[in-house]
Amino acid sequence: MSSYLRFLVAGLIGFWLLLSGYWDNPLLLTLGAFSIALTAYLASRIERHYPLKSVTRMLFRLPAYGSWLLIEVIKTTLDVTKCVWMPSRYPISPTLDVVPMTQKTRVGKTIYANSITLTPGTVSVRFEAGGHLLVHALTADSMDDLKAGVMDSRVTAMEKQ
Amino acid sequence: MELILDVLSWILLMGGAFFGITGAIGTLRFPDFYSRVHAGSVTDTLCALMIIGGLILQAGFTLVTVKLIMVLAFLWYTSPAASHALVRAAHHMGVPPVLLPKPDARSKTREGSSSKP
Numbered sequence: 245m246s247s248y249l250r251f252l253v254a255g256l257i258g259f260w261l262l263l264s265g266y267w268d269n270p271l272l273l274t275l276g277a278f279s280i281a282l283t284a285y286l287a288s289r290i291e292r293h294y295p296l297k298s299v300t301r302m303l304f305r306l307p308a309y310g311s312w313l314l315i316e317v318i319k320t321t322l323d324v325t326k327c328v329w330m331p332s333r334y335p336i337s338p339t340l341d342v343v344p345m346t347q348k349t350r351v352g353k354t355i356y357a358n359s360i361t362l363t364p365g366t367v368s369v370r371f372e373a374g375g376h377l378l379v380h381a382l383t384a385d386s387m388d389d390l391k392a393g394v395m396d397s398r399v400t401a402m403e404k405q
Numbered sequence: 406m407e408l409i410l411d412v413l414s415w416i417l418l419m420g421g422a423f424f425g426i427t428g429a430i431g432t433l434r435f436p437d438f439y440s441r442v443h444a445g446s447v448t449d450t451l452c453a454l455m456i457i458g459g460l461i462l463q464a465g466f467t468l469v470t471v472k473l474i475m476v477l478a479f480l481w482y483t484s485p486a487a488s489h490a491l492v493r494a495a496h497h498m499g500v501p502p503v504l505l506p507k508p509d510a511r512s513k514t515r516e517g518s519s520s521k522p
Contacts, residue, residue, distance in 0.1 A: 263475070265468045314454075321424065321451040324443055328431040335508045338440050361485035364446040367439070367492045380492065382435075382443040384507040 248296055252287055256280045299351050305402045312398065313359055320363045324382060337384045340369070342376040343391060346400045356399040366390055410462050417459030424452035437503040438495050442488050449484040453477060 260280060266272045326334045343360075347353045357368040360379060365386040369378040381387035390396075424447055431444025457477045464470045 262468065262471050317450050317454075321447050324431065324447050325424065325427050328427050328434060328444060328447075331434065335505075336435065336440060337505045337507045338437070338503055340439075340502055340504060357489070358482075358485040361446070361489045362450060362481065364450060365443050367442055367446070368489060369492050369496045378496075380439045380442075380502065382440055 248291060249284060249288055253280060253284050256283055298349075301405065302351060302355075302402050309355075309398060309402055313362070316395070317363050320365045320386065323386065324364045327382060334383075336382050339381045339384050339387045341379060341381070341387055341391075342372055343379050343387075344393075344396070345375055345377050346393075346396055347403060348400075349403055352399055352403045355402070356396060359395060359399065360390065414459040414462035417455045417462065421452045421455035421459060424448065424455065428452060438500055439492060439502045442492055446484070446488055449480065449488070453480050 257280060260276045261267065264272065264276065266276075323334075327336050345353060345356055347356055353371075357371075357377060360366050360368045360377070365382045367380045369380055372378050379387070379390060381390065428444050428446075428448030431447065432441045435441045435444055454477065457473050461470050461473050464473065
């Protein structure tokens with residue numbers, strides 16, 4: 245049993261116990277053990293193609309990035325809220341444009357595109373050839389913020405070995 | 406202490422309700438499909454965060470809190486995938502986006518067009 249599998253099974257047991265809250269019903273515990281075994285089997289098949297080792301560093305950097313992203317989400321939500329309630333003072337200017345992305349790995353690209361979509365006011369539409377991303381933004385200002393590349397460089401920094 | 410927690414959680418719940426209504430009004434008010442998705446993502450993110458935060462303050466240190474935090478994590482991981490799928494499908498089917506220039510530029514073009522006879 246590899247250390248990865250042991251780690252995974254321990255994590256899944258903790259996850260199942262926390263979610264169910266049943267610690268002493270033998271039937272449910274058996275079913276839980278069965279589902280954990282099935283999940284571990286499927287995950288070990290995925291592990292062969294996309295090893296977890298390639299993303300562990302990013303996983304450890306995720307909390308710091310997540311807290312920065314949380315503040316970004318709050319800021320952009322307030323911008324969109326202003327556009328909704330005061331349309332004459334904060335008029336919208338929907339924009340569709342390509343944004344360069346500097347990530348090299350699949351996971352980095354996914355995190356960047358999902359972060360763009362998660363922050364209200366910008367949605368990633370599709371990947372373009374040559375490492376670009378087609379983005380729809382609610383206002384031209386939010387598109388400019390995205391093109392300034394702060395989020396892009398933060399995600400790329402997470403990729404560093 | 407109890408009172409402070411109650412007041413805080415009510416502020417969070419009311420704030421969440423406000424952002425939910427904001428998302429609904431934005432969905433009605435914005436001009437096209439793409440910009441309506443932006444209004445919907447307000448409800449997805451800050452509304453969900455504030456309502457679940459308020460509920461966590463009500464629940465205290467229990468299993469319910471663990472589940473609520475997981476609900477929030479799953480929402481935040483999956484809602485971008487859902488809105489991206491919507492927008493991508495719309496773009497693929499050729500739904501035309503309404504594109505407007507920045508307001509100062511727009512007022513200039515309006516003057517220009519009105520000066521034309």
